[in-house]
Structures are given as C-alpha cells and as structure tokens.
Amino acid sequence: EAQVTQNPRYLITVTGKKLTVTCSQNMNHEYMSWYRQDPGLGLRQIYYSMNVEVTDKGDVPEGYKVSRKEKRNFPLILESPSPNQTSLYFCASSQQGPGYYEQYFGPGTRLTVT
Amino acid sequence: AQKVTQAQTEISVVEKEDVTLDCVYETRDTTYYLFWYKQPPSGELVFLIRRNSFDEQNEISGRYSWNFQKSTSSFNFTITASQVVDSAVYFCALTSDNYGQNFVFGPGTRLSVLP
Numbered sequence: 001e002a003q004v005t006q007n008p009r010y011l012i013t014v015t016g017k018k019l020t021v022t023c024s025q026n027m028n029h030e031y032m033s034w035y036r037q038d039p040g041l042g043l044r045q046i047y048y049s050m051n052v053e054v055t056d057k058g059d060v061p062e063g064y065k066v067s068r069k070e071k072r073n074f075p076l077i078l079e080s081p082s083p084n085q086t087s088l089y090f091c092a093s094s095q096q097g098p099g100y101y102e103q104y105f106g107p108g109t110r111l112t113v114t
Numbered sequence: 115a116q117k118v119t120q121a122q123t124e125i126s127v128v129e130k131e132d133v134t135l136d137c138v139y140e141t142r143d144t145t146y147y148l149f150w151y152k153q154p155p156s157g158e159l160v161f162l163i164r165r166n167s168f169d170e171q172n173e174i175s176g177r178y179s180w181n182f183q184k185s186t187s188s189f190n191f192t193i194t195a196s197q198v199v200d201s202a203v204y205f206c207a208l209t210s211d212n213y214g215q216n217f218v219f220g221p222g223t224r225l226s227v228l229p
Contacts, residue, residue, distance in 0.1 A: 058217075
C-alpha cells in the first residue's frame, strides 16, 4: 500500500531533550516536506527536499533540522525542543514538485514539549 | 511573498444547504498552482483538487465545485446539498515555480454540517 509513515504518532518530552520524528514513504517520491499545524494558522512549511541531499527552508525553519540521505526517509530533528514547538506535525511526499503532483500526507505526529 | 487568505474561520450549515468556502491568494508569479485539502475530524489530510494558473475553467466533481477567478485572485469551493460527512476543516493552498517548491496553506475554514 502506497503510504507515508511517521513515528512516533504521539510524543511528550521536556524542554531541551533532543528528539527525532521519522518520516518514510514507499512511493519512490522525489519531493518530501514537513509541516506544522497550529490552531488558526493552518499548516506551515518547515523544510522541504527536492531529492536526496537537497533540502531547503520553508516558512518556519527555526529550531528544526532535516536530512535527506535516502530517497525514502526525511527525518525531522529538534535538537533543543521548546514549548513553542508543541504542535501537530505532518510529513508529505509527492512524485516531484508539489505544484505538478498531489502531495501525500502522513498521519501526523502530535508533539508536546513541557 | 506568497499568501493564502481564508477569511471564514468557521461556518455552520444545516444538512442539504449549499455552502461556499472562500479562498483569496497572493502571488507575483504568473505560473502557480492552487489546491484544496480536506481535514476531517480523524485528522488526515485529503487532497481534493489542483488547479494551475493557466486553467480558469470551473470544475465540478459530484457535489463539489470550484470557481477560479484570476481577476479577483480567488479560488472558491462550493459544496452543494451538504451532508454531515462534509464536516471538516478545509484548507486552500498555493505553490509556484518561482518560489522553489515552497508550499503555502491558508489558515483553514472549519465547516460544521448539522443534521
């Protein structure tokens, strides 16, 4: 089944404790992206990647890191999480750029930073 | 910068009513792409439609229809004869070639369809 998976689905952590949210797709998509969703703000793009070893900042990259060492994986790293990073996070992928192809979204990861 | 505005934060209708969700976008590019996504209470994001800037034809898919007007920078979404299952948050989104592949969502409109 074609899908985007994220792990964990739920995470509660404390300020400053490094964490990684994994994202994997099995559709051989070139484009992958991370978003955060906050009430009243919709989804905002954090980082995106056009292909392996190619990443770029979205609208809200501060406090996040990403890497794209393999085509299928695009982990989101919070090196020193803070309470303002409490949010719902979505990973997405598309065959190429999202203008031309539909984005497929993962199920979301709800992160709480205390 | 690119921007998507959805001025309606929440809308409530009674089942079988028609409802229109507004979307206004801003971009300096001549080639851009507009989208609508649905997020039901279960939380997943469901793709509804993609439209490029060169195609101003309105589209109808069952009870759903979309009206794209470049003159007013709007891409509105109408649900005809709404049903309870249409209750969800609906997002309008924009991307364009000249902004790399940066993807911008509007804040969303929460639609509640009451039985």
